Amino acid sequence: MSEHDFSSLHVVTHPLLQHKLSLMRDRKTPPILFRQLLREISLLLGYEVTRDLPLTTERIETPLVEMEAPVLACPLSIVSILRAGLGMAEGLQQLIPSAREGHIGLYRDPETKKPHEYFLKLPENPGRVLLVDPMLATGGSAAHAVDVLLRNGIAREDLRLVTLVCAPEGVQVFAKAHPDVPIYTAALDEKLNEKAYILPGLGDAGDRLFGTL
Ligand code: PRP
Ligand code: URA
Numbered sequence: 001m002s003e004h005d006f007s008s009l010h011v012v013t014h015p016l017l018q019h020k021l022s023l024m025r026d027r028k029t030p031p032i033l034f035r036q037l038l039r040e041i042s043l044l045l046g047y048e049v050t051r052d053l054p055l056t057t058e059r060i061e062t063p064l065v066e067m068e069a070p071v072l073a074c075p076l077s078i079v080s081i082l083r084a085g086l087g088m089a090e091g092l093q094q095l096i097p098s099a100r101e102g103h104i105g106l107y108r109d110p111e112t113k114k115p116h117e118y119f120l121k122l123p124e125n126p127g128r129v130l131l132v133d134p135m136l137a138t139g140g141s142a143a144h145a146v147d148v149l150l151r152n153g154i155a156r157e158d159l160r161l162v163t164l165v166c167a168p169e170g171v172q173v174f175a176k177a178h179p180d181v182p183i184y185t186a187a188l189d190e191k192l193n194e195k196a197y198i199l200p201g202l203g204d205a206g207d208r209l210f211g212t213l
Contacts, residue, residue, distance in 0.1 A: 042091025074129030139173030
């Protein structure tokens with residue numbers, strides 16, 4: 001399957017991004033480097049994800065003249081799916097320091113593979129929301145997180161999902177549940193294995209990020 005099979009999927013390609021993702025996939029990469037690479041890739045992804053943010057203007061004075069200067073027209077929030085989303089939020093926060101932050105705590109039941117919610121804290125007036133989680137495997141966690149955001153008054157058109165690696169199965173599930181929420185990713189991998197891990201993937205992102213293997 002390719003990006004063209006899913007109209008809401010955007011696979012962002014860039015030589016630096018692909019090189020860094022290969023380092024992340026390598027089982028020998030230790031947590032400290034894994035975390036740094038996730039931060040750097042998220043920053044590069046963030047540049048594409050925010051490309052069409054609306055602008056307004058503000059009157060400012062340069063040292064020489066007055067001008068109407070372009071500035072972001074609306075607030076932006078980064079909502080991480082815990083735990084692994086925290087690693088992506090770090091990079092995006094560096095790119096957009098004014099962004100507000102929210103967190104949705106989810107873990108995947110090892111038997112059923114269904115998401116369980118254990119934490120929720122969202123910013124007030126979040127504006128545009130970047131929902132971040134590096135792994136889209138069965139798609140259950142991301143689809144559930146969008147349901148939570150919609151229930152909390154965030155408009156569909158203000159949402160986009162930012163991931164690192166997707167499985168085709170997960171994209172299919174997510175796109176069926178939320179066809180109008182764009183998905184940005186650095187890679188569309190081959191498939192899921194029998195334990196619903198992405199192949200070739202990079203393993204358990206949360207464990208590799210926090211060294212809890
Ligand atoms: C991982 C990952 C996603 C989810 C993806 O989290 O970070 O949230 O699995 O799987 P899905 O698409 O099949 O729902 P996990 O449940 O392992 O929790 P953790 O981040 O706390 O390790
Ligand atoms: N969660 C992960 O962290 N990795 C996978 O491959 C699947 C789910």
